[in-house]
Amino acid sequence: MIKFSRLFWGVVAVFAFSGQVFPAAAAHKHKTHKTRVHKTAKVVRPPSESKPEARSDKPMEIRVVVVTAFEIGKDEGDVAGEFQNWVEKLPLGETISAPATYHGLYRYNPELHVLGIVGGEGPTRMAASITALASDARFDLSHAYFVLAGIAGINPWAGTIGTAAWARYAVNGGAAHLIDSREIPSDWLDGFVPIQGKAPYERPRSPAHSIAADMVYKFNPSLVNWAYGMTKSVPLPDSLELQKKRDRYTVFPKALAKPQVILGDTITSETFWLGVRMNDWAERWVSYWTDGKGEMVTTAMEEIALCQALSYQEKVGRVDMNRILVLRTASNFDAPPLGETAVSMLAEEAHEENFAGLKVATQAAYDVASPVVKELATHWDRYKDKIPAP
Numbered sequence: 180m181i182k183f184s185r186l187f188w189g190v191v192a193v194f195a196f197s198g199q200v201f202p203a204a205a206a207h208k209h210k211t212h213k214t215r216v217h218k219t220a221k222v223v224r225p226p227s228e229s230k231p232e233a234r235s236d237k238p239m240e241i242r243v244v245v246v247t248a249f250e251i252g253k254d255e256g257d258v259a260g261e262f263q264n265w266v267e268k269l270p271l272g273e274t275i276s277a278p279a280t281y282h283g284l285y286r287y288n289p290e291l292h293v294l295g296i297v298g299g300e301g302p303t304r305m306a307a308s309i310t311a312l313a314s315d316a317r318f319d320l321s322h323a324y325f326v327l328a329g330i331a332g333i334n335p336w337a338g339t340i341g342t343a344a345w346a347r348y349a350v351n352g353g354a355a356h357l358i359d360s361r362e363i364p365s366d367w368l369d370g371f372v373p374i375q376g377k378a379p380y381e382r383p384r385s386p387a388h389s390i391a392a393d394m395v396y397k398f399n400p401s402l403v404n405w406a407y408g409m410t411k412s413v414p415l416p417d418s419l420e421l422q423k424k425r426d427r428y429t430v431f432p433k434a435l436a437k438p439q440v441i442l443g444d445t446i447t448s449e450t451f452w453l454g455v456r457m458n459d460w461a462e463r464w465v466s467y468w469t470d471g472k473g474e475m476v477t478t479a480m481e482e483i484a485l486c487q488a489l490s491y492q493e494k495v496g497r498v499d500m501n502r503i504l505v506l507r508t509a510s511n512f513d514a515p516p517l518g519e520t521a522v523s524m525l526a527e528e529a530h531e532e533n534f535a536g537l538k539v540a541t542q543a544a545y546d547v548a549s550p551v552v553k554e555l556a557t558h559w560d561r562y563k564d565k566i567p568a569p
Contacts, residue, residue, distance in 0.1 A: 238319040242292040242556045242563075244312070245271075245548070246327040248300045248481050254286065259538070261329045262286075262297050264545035269552070271295045279311035291556040294318070301449050302353070302484035309485055313492035320492075322563050324502040324555050327485060328548035330540040331445065331477035333509035334458055335431040338476055340421050340512065340536040341438030343547040344445070345407045346505040347398055348473040349482035350465045352448035354392035369460045373467075380467050387468065395468040396486040399501045401568035403442070406504055406551045408569050411440045413547050416539040424535050427516040434512065438539075440547055443476025444469070445507050447483045454521030458514040477507040501566055506548045510540035 247261035254266045262282075265271055271286030271293065281299030298308035313320060333342055358370035372378060373385035374392050387395045415438040428434035446461050458475075465475035482505055492498045515524040555562050 238317055240292060240319045241294045241323045242559050243294070243552050244320065244323050244325045245269075245293060245295040245552060246309070246325055246329075246481075246485060247295070247297050248305065248329050250282070250297050259541050261541055261544060262295065264541060265295050265328075265549075268545060269293065269295075269549060275317075277311065277315075279315075280308040281305075282308070285312070288556075291553070292559070293552060293556050294323075298481065298485070301480050302447070303449075305481040306484040306488045309488040310492070313489065313497050320498050321496060322502075323498065324504065324552075324562075325485070325489065325498070326548055326552055327482065327503075327505045328544040329479065329481070329507060330510040330537065330544065331479040331507035332511050332513035333477055334462065334475055335428050335434035335512045335514055335516075336458075336462075337433055337443055337474060338441060338509060339425050339428075339434045339436055339438055340509050341415050341417055341539045341543055342443075342476075342509045343410075343413075343415060343438070343440045343543050344443035344476045344507050344509075345403055345410075345440070346445045346477070346482070346507060347400065347403055347442060348444040348465070348469050349396045349398070349486060349505060350444065350446045350468045350473065350475075351392060351394045351483045352446040352461060352464060352478075353450060353483075354394060368463065369456075371460060371464065380463065384467065384470065393483060393487055393490075395473075396483070397469075398503055398505065399566065402502065402504060402566055404569045405567045406506075407440065407442055409554065410547045410550055413440055413550070415439065415546065416542045418535075418539060420535050421539060427519075428512070430517050434516075438509070438543070441476070443507075444473040445477040445479050445482055445505065446475055447479050447481065449480060452478075453513060453525060455514045457521075461513075477509065478513050479507055504548075504551065506544060508540040508543040508547070510536035 245265050247265070250260040250262040251258050254263060266286050269288055269291070271288050273287040273289060275285040275287055277283060277285045280296065281304045282297035286295040287293070296308060296312055298305040312318070333340065338344065354374055356372035356374060356376065358372070360370050363370045367379055369379060373381070375389060376385050387393070417437060425435055444465055446465050461478065462475045465473045486503065489498050489500055489503065493500050511528060515521055
């Protein structure tokens with residue numbers, strides 16, 4: 180099977196639609212109650228509900244934190260981003276002030292003890308928001324599970340639009356030495372060199388964690404496999420529009436298939452890259468940093484930031500790094516089909532109204548991750564002290 184590794188490099192555009200916001204269609208409008216954010220950061224319920232019980236000085240024990248990156252407009256009642264389905268359907272009915280975070284508030288389900296956050300797109304926003312949450316004295320997160328559920332670009336050799344992938348590894352695609360491809364030696368596959376390295380993919384491999392960067396995080400395999408086993412048969416949304424888009428990927432067997440729940444790893448970067456050559460690089464980069472154990476399936480932005488922030492908080496006992504899950508759902512391909520260029524793909528999908536996969540991807544993120552969140556929260560006596568395994 181040929182992966183176009185000899186295609187001309189020049190059409191690589193420095194974009195990837197792994198985390199871009201592209202509304203595809205108006206979401207179904209639900210009947211909702213208006214909520215407001217209390218300036219003193221107290222919990223506020225919708226007016227139709229009874230008032231919350233008085234909160235003691237004891238921190239609220241959170242069972243699951245649902246992590247998303249963006250919402251398009253309001254949290255309820257308009258076109259859904261990553262957060263809205265959780266707010267409306269789980270639901271997350273209470274609002275808690277969070278002025279030190281990107282979104283300015285959390286949403287909360289007091290029966291399930293589930294907290295939702297919009298951390299912001301990109302690593303800097305996410306790291307700042309997660310740090311603010313983890314250091315917030317109102318919450319006890321010492322046993323909480325963190326479930327990142329968001330959209331991504333997908334490698335057409337690994338899956339299709341609408342696919343949901345539970346990640347085993349998150350690899351940093353944004354920290355590297357980079358030499359322009361026109362200036363590299365003829366025997367180099369690309370110009371990306373590990374920080375503290377002198378050539379691409381040199382052995383022994385550069386350290387995964389160093390003074391320069393954190394390059395890879397491995398998620399708890401037992402927890403990941405448990406989540407995958409629970410959700411691998413969940414039906415995923417699809418559409419005729421997406422079928423037409425898939426049909427253009429004639430030489431990519433997995434891109435032609437219907438969306439499904441899989442295991443697959445993610446590469447994160449603040450640069451939105453695009454193209455066959457960049458996809459080839461990402462495959463090599465993930466394989467390198469995981470010692471051949473990982474497979475580049477999705478492209479995103481926030482995982483490394485999430486893990487970095489939580490790893491520092493774990494040092495003081497606020498969180499447990501063994502309780503992180505990442506689910507990415509594909510809203511777009513990261514490379515064009517045969518016969519099309521990266522430039523033409525960018526032109527086709529640069530505008531929001533032309534982006535086909537947002538609606539199904541945001542829906543799939545909720546459909547697949549919510550059974551895991553509910554299971555953890557409703558059986559807290561089982562999962563508080565013992566992390567689930569297959």
